[in-house]
Amino acid sequence: MYGNTGKVLEIDLGSGSIELIELDEETYKKYVGGAGLAAKLLYDRGNLDAEPLDPEALLIFATGPLADSGMYGTSRLSVGARSPLTRIWGQASCGGNFAPELKRCGYDAIIFKGKAAEPVYLLIEGEEAKLMSANDLWGKDVYEVTDILKERHGKQHKTLVIGPASENGVLFGSISNYKAHHFGRAGMGTVMGSKNLKAVVAKGDRRAEIADPDGFKEFWQGTIRPQIEDNIFCNALKAFGTAANMELKMMEGDVPTKNWSIGQWMEGAEKLSGIAMADTIRVNTHSCRGCAVKCKPVVRVDEGPYQVPEGPGPEYETISSFGTMLMNPNLEAVAKANELCNRLGMDTISCGVTIAWAMDCYEAGILKPEDYDGIKLEWGDIDTVLELIPKIAAKEGKLGSLLAKGSRAASEEIGAGSEKFLTDSKGLEAPMHDPRCNWGDGLAYAVSVRGACHVSNLTFLWEWGAIEYPEVGLDMFFQPMSAEHKAFGVAVTTDLGCICNSACWCEFPATSLSLPQWVEAFNKVAGYGYDIETMMAAGTRIWLLQRCLGHIWGATREDDRLGERIMTPVNDGMIAGSVPDMETMLREFYELRGLREDGLPKRETLEKYDLGYLAERLGV
């Protein structure tokens, strides 16, 4: 087997048993790896009746087939489980350096089941895996534990660590790889915490085999590498990080501001952008393993109330979540919020957005200080936010406990009209790209398999004009604030997103390549024997499987929608009056995707993609 090892570790944390599972090549070709493989393993081996935080629920880390190829952006790792935040399929991915190391241990994936009687961590050195006591690590923050594990086992050992928030059951707990890289979304850290699993440590000693080493070397060194290094999008990211175009995007109306209630805040964007960061608190840049794009900022704040030691800085999503969303123009304070969330192990999007929702509730008199620990949540009051973040992580007090559930569950608990301020889909707080600016994003969020998400699909890159793939019909002219062509575009970009997430391939370098080059990468490294059609079919298959897991866990057509606030027009800026035509886009999308009116896939759709087994399960 090439690219992959065909081997998966299954760890029963309850009994302490460690088993080896072997997979056939066909499974990899059909589900690619990463998020696709994790979904397949969960379906095949999980107890689908388990609640997200039950011991018998599975938590699966999976690498992609390109992980040890050295291609830029392929060192990402996926994690999948039933999400405690959304209660449907949950997946997250992060960059960093863990995936190649796991591959070098000889494993493509790790499945965790059960719950350890006491805190533990998994240590994998070469092929040998063992559970170690984590009693001394429990309660400590992510940065501390990462340092301790590196000190204990060696600097070359790679780590995945959860923080106190996940231990405490905050529903948007994250998992961190070497402090700077985070599986932020959908509460995957919370699942890890529920199993008393504090960390995973790996150190490999071999290389994954490549199907066509000479051909790949020529392809990578001679063609792809210079192509990515010359790509203008990657170069902008290299210069200013993921917030490089924040000002332009604010001008267009793409940056959610004041909990999505106003259309433009140029003054804030100018102070918060990647350019402002490069000119002020950024002291260096950092990359995922071996990537030349180096989009991640390293920041340091030496003076003033928001001091941050040199370390990982906030990226675009965090800058907007703790900046524009809260009407906070102070970049140093955003860096502080980012550091707190990193250390405590919480998703910065869900945390910032839930606080923004709470600010609206406070302003509307729904969250009264006298009922919620005396806390006044006023727009722009970042000091109160910085005090609140640790309270959320500790589920301390009435407000901390409420917000630790995420905005959707919190709103369901307090009612009183608070739902009109929600900005989620399926319980996952929407990321920082406004569907009222690019309508396709609205459809993409609504039909995303894990709830509102812009990286489980590549829709935002398509609507920005960063990608154009004529081989799959993605070269049409379209208007951003229009429903025309969007169902088709979202269907195709969703498949592309599923391929990327399953290959564990960062969309930035990946989209510097043409689709024939994607095919060539899979074939030269992993010998998948793809053509564009079979590769795209794998993307559709993965999306259908992950969506069906959602159906098994109760999601219906009614859940394919956006939070009320996103569907409320703003009065200013370029998006004034714009609201995505969800009805038209959804109707066309269902038809294109072979879904029934109730949102479930038709039997023939499932059979077309070799998913007949799901038809039986869903009764379609």
Place this chain on the structure above:
Amino acid sequence: MAPNYGTDEWESEYQAMLARRREKEPPYIYFTPEWTALYEKLIQQDAQYKEAAKDWEGSVVLHVEPAPDYGLDIDLYVFMDLWHGDCRSIRLVPPEAGEAGDFVITGSLERWTQVAKKELDSVKGMMQGKLKLKGDLPTIVRSVRAAQRLVDLSAEVGGIFPTEATEEQREEFKKAMQEVAALY
């Protein structure tokens, strides 16, 4: 033989050509010297551009690749001398002068027409590889609002697109380009 670009003689001949060509009333054909003069004036009068580009330093060159089917037999270089919000001049310059610009954006006539018609966003065009940028990208990113304004103004000038010109207009365009080439 044409005088050297950058000399007073060259400028004098350019102005003479421009004066001759401007005897005809607008609308002008895009990328001709007379159209370029209107574009120059529009930028010089635009307060929005002045504000967005107040920190900008350096020349921007729009390089239009040859398109013989539309009457463009030469590499056309629209050289924009921009400094701190001012548009000091726009000239159609010889290739060696154009290539020496601080920022050179290259595209086919069809692509530039799409940009002027706002069917293609210039930033998107660069991301998709339809337009190629030569120059320091971070500097451009810092001034993306100014760049956007320049593109918007090119659409506001109005005129006849060479790709949509009548036979007669195409001949006129071809003749204009021959006059430009005579100064190369």
